[in-house]
Amino acid sequence: MTTSRLLTGLSAFPLTPIADDAVDERAFVRIVERLATAGVDSITALGSTGSYAYLDRDERRQAVELAVAAAGEVPVLAGIGHVRTREVLRHADDAQAAGAAALLLAPVTYQALTDDEVLTLFADVSSAVSVPVVVYDNPGTTHVSFSDELHARISRLPHVEAIKIPPVTGGVDVVRARVGSLRSAVAPGVAIGISGDAVAADALVAGCDAWYSVLAGTLPGPCRAIVDATSAGDAQEAQRISGQLDPLWRLFGAHGSYRVVAALAEELGAVAHPCLPRPVMPLDEGGRADVRAALATLREEGLVEQ
Amino acid sequence: MTTSRLLTGLSAFPLTPIADDAVDERAFVRIVERLATAGVDSITALGSTGSYAYLDRDERRQAVELAVAAAGEVPVLAGIGHVRTREVLRHADDAQAAGAAALLLAPVTYQALTDDEVLTLFADVSSAVSVPVVVYDNPGTTHVSFSDELHARISRLPHVEAIKIPPVTGGVDVVRARVGSLRSAVAPGVAIGISGDAVAADALVAGCDAWYSVLAGTLPGPCRAIVDATSAGDAQEAQRISGQLDPLWRLFGAHGSYRVVAALAEELGAVAHPCLPRPVMPLDEGGRADVRAALATLREEGLVEQ
Numbered sequence: 001m002t003t004s005r006l007l008t009g010l011s012a013f014p015l016t017p018i019a020d021d022a023v024d025e026r027a028f029v030r031i032v033e034r035l036a037t038a039g040v041d042s043i044t045a046l047g048s049t050g051s052y053a054y055l056d057r058d059e060r061r062q063a064v065e066l067a068v069a070a071a072g073e074v075p076v077l078a079g080i081g082h083v084r085t086r087e088v089l090r091h092a093d094d095a096q097a098a099g100a101a102a103l104l105l106a107p108v109t110y111q112a113l114t115d116d117e118v119l120t121l122f123a124d125v126s127s128a129v130s131v132p133v134v135v136y137d138n139p140g141t142t143h144v145s146f147s148d149e150l151h152a153r154i155s156r157l158p159h160v161e162a163i164k165i166p167p168v169t170g171g172v173d174v175v176r177a178r179v180g181s182l183r184s185a186v187a188p189g190v191a192i193g194i195s196g197d198a199v200a201a202d203a204l205v206a207g208c209d210a211w212y213s214v215l216a217g218t219l220p221g222p223c224r225a226i227v228d229a230t231s232a233g234d235a236q237e238a239q240r241i242s243g244q245l246d247p248l249w250r251l252f253g254a255h256g257s258y259r260v261v262a263a264l265a266e267e268l269g270a271v272a273h274p275c276l277p278r279p280v281m282p283l284d285e286g287g288r289a290d291v292r293a294a295l296a297t298l299r300e301e302g303l304v305e306q
Numbered sequence: 307m308t309t310s311r312l313l314t315g316l317s318a319f320p321l322t323p324i325a326d327d328a329v330d331e332r333a334f335v336r337i338v339e340r341l342a343t344a345g346v347d348s349i350t351a352l353g354s355t356g357s358y359a360y361l362d363r364d365e366r367r368q369a370v371e372l373a374v375a376a377a378g379e380v381p382v383l384a385g386i387g388h389v390r391t392r393e394v395l396r397h398a399d400d401a402q403a404a405g406a407a408a409l410l411l412a413p414v415t416y417q418a419l420t421d422d423e424v425l426t427l428f429a430d431v432s433s434a435v436s437v438p439v440v441v442y443d444n445p446g447t448t449h450v451s452f453s454d455e456l457h458a459r460i461s462r463l464p465h466v467e468a469i470k471i472p473p474v475t476g477g478v479d480v481v482r483a484r485v486g487s488l489r490s491a492v493a494p495g496v497a498i499g500i501s502g503d504a505v506a507a508d509a510l511v512a513g514c515d516a517w518y519s520v521l522a523g524t525l526p527g528p529c530r531a532i533v534d535a536t537s538a539g540d541a542q543e544a545q546r547i548s549g550q551l552d553p554l555w556r557l558f559g560a561h562g563s564y565r566v567v568a569a570l571a572e573e574l575g576a577v578a579h580p581c582l583p584r585p586v587m588p589l590d591e592g593g594r595a596d597v598r599a600a601l602a603t604l605r606e607e608g609l610v611e612q
Binding site: 021048053054056083084085086087107108110111112113114116117118120121124140141143256258277278279280281 | 327354359360362389390391392393413414416417418419420422423424426427430446447449562564583584585586587
């Protein structure tokens with residue numbers, strides 16, 4: 001198990017708010033500063049929540065530069081995915097030059113890729129970078145299905161030090177089995193982090209090294225508390241806090257975490273409305289009302305300041 | 307049924323060959339010139355076969371400009387898809403300025419889109435362009451599933467004049483039923499074209515207005531013959547020629563038409579090897595041997611010059 005703070009603990013995925021079809025620099029900087037203050041272990045700029053797939057090279061460079069400057073001592077990871085290897089390598093160069101401490105790479109596809117092609121992509125990047133690479137296994141957006149064998153091959157490339165796995169449902173024992181089988185397949189020392197906020201408490205209790213968190217990018221407090229409870233061995237407390245967040249997890253399930261967290265950030269006044277890149281549209285009025293209701297519940301329970 | 311040649315008959319989808327990570331201009335121009343000489347009804351630059359999803363704005367503008375210049379009197383359609391509406395609109399502007407006669411738009415996704423978001427994308431484009439728009443329904447690459455209701459709504463937008471539907475298998479009667487139900491849903495006069503080369507003869511016999519053809523971008527002769535036979539009312543002859551191409555259709559099914567047609571173009575000397583944008587890799591030696599064998603069969607049958 002990797003002990004570096006860089007690839008363990010709580011990594012917060014901030015939105016990259018879009019206003020007038022450009023990155024809203026002031027809002028983004030404010031978000032990142034708040035995350036650093038909240039004591040997250042790392043900040044992943046340009047995750048899926050950070051709209052990386054919609055941003056061009058200049059916008060991505062801008063976002064990583066702003067994030068590194070605003071994050072202070074907190075390490076910044078940067079998403080670099082693109083359908084074309086050439087662009088991935090350019091993003092990797094830019095992110096490293098901007099001070100990213102690690103790179104998050106999803107094999108974004110248009111034509112479906114074979115396992116050998118996915119491996120080739122990671123090999124091309126691996127041989128061109130000097131910071132750790134996190135394998136971003138996100139079948140919901142990339143439509144790439146990683147087998148353990150593919151993970152094993154990629155994990156043996158230089159600089160590949162972590163894997164961000166998709167949600168595993170079914171409780172602690174199921175996650176423990178899943179992580180155990182993946183750990184036995186991949187290179188020793190490769191950190192395994194969970195995505196899918198609703199299952200994160202279970203996954204941390206089950207031994208995942210990191211939580212790559214959508215919600216922590218907007219509401220770091222309760223996420224920090226979940227990770228701290230797990231670190232202190234208090235599984236029950238971690239799961240209790242996660243249970244308090246159920247109204248949000250249900251909305252994530254219904255509308256996708258991306259649109260819900262954008263609406264939440266809008267309600268909190270952290271970003272302007274709308275803040276997602278077209279053609280992605282904000283939640284409709286019914287969805288926004290649900291987000292407001294969930295937020296009211298969280299405020300009543302003291303998870304969000306009044 | 308639209309009678310304009312622009313959106314009916316045989317539209318050939320050329321490769322945009324990539325060499326040294328850039329568009330191979332000479333090879334691309336030669337391909338387009340050959341298609342014009344072969345008498346295709348239109349040339350669609352920057353289809354999926356033309357790797358549009360992998361090319362940046364400058365490369366796309368370059369490809370459309372080259373295609374329009376090389377196509378002579380043959381109209382050129384241009385693919386403009388991108389995950390972000392802003393980029394789609396830029397591609398539309400560039401393609402129109404370069405002389406594209408129509409635009410082909412697939413709703414490329416990263417985050418899954420709702421039907422309303424897909425409609426919004428087409429509405430944004432529709433209100434910004436002055437040439438016909440072809441709706442590119444390609445679930446295999448975009449992961450968007452078009453209902454007939456969504457097609458109906460989009461078809462009523464200004465400038466939307468045609469739909470490129472995904473393959474329909476099961477024979478002439480099945481395609482006729484599918485096209486009939488789609489036609490009754492969409493705005494009158496919207497042309498319906500088939501993709502999926504293996505089923506094109508059946509689809510044309512069943513009344514499809516156009517064949518958006520991968521193979522015709524590299525081997526227009528037999529595709530032209532299939533369309534001409536159908537136009538002459540000779541369904542049997544169209545299906546006989548399509549049957550002769552079965553060795554290729556089988557390889558399309560096994561490896562995807564994109565990689566197979568690239569290998570075919572390489573074997574024919576039309577492009578250098580490799581010609582696809584990384585991380586997409588050329589067929590392996592076994593696949594290439596199959597393509598060579600298929601090509602030898604086609605040569606024996608006189609479908610390809612010796």
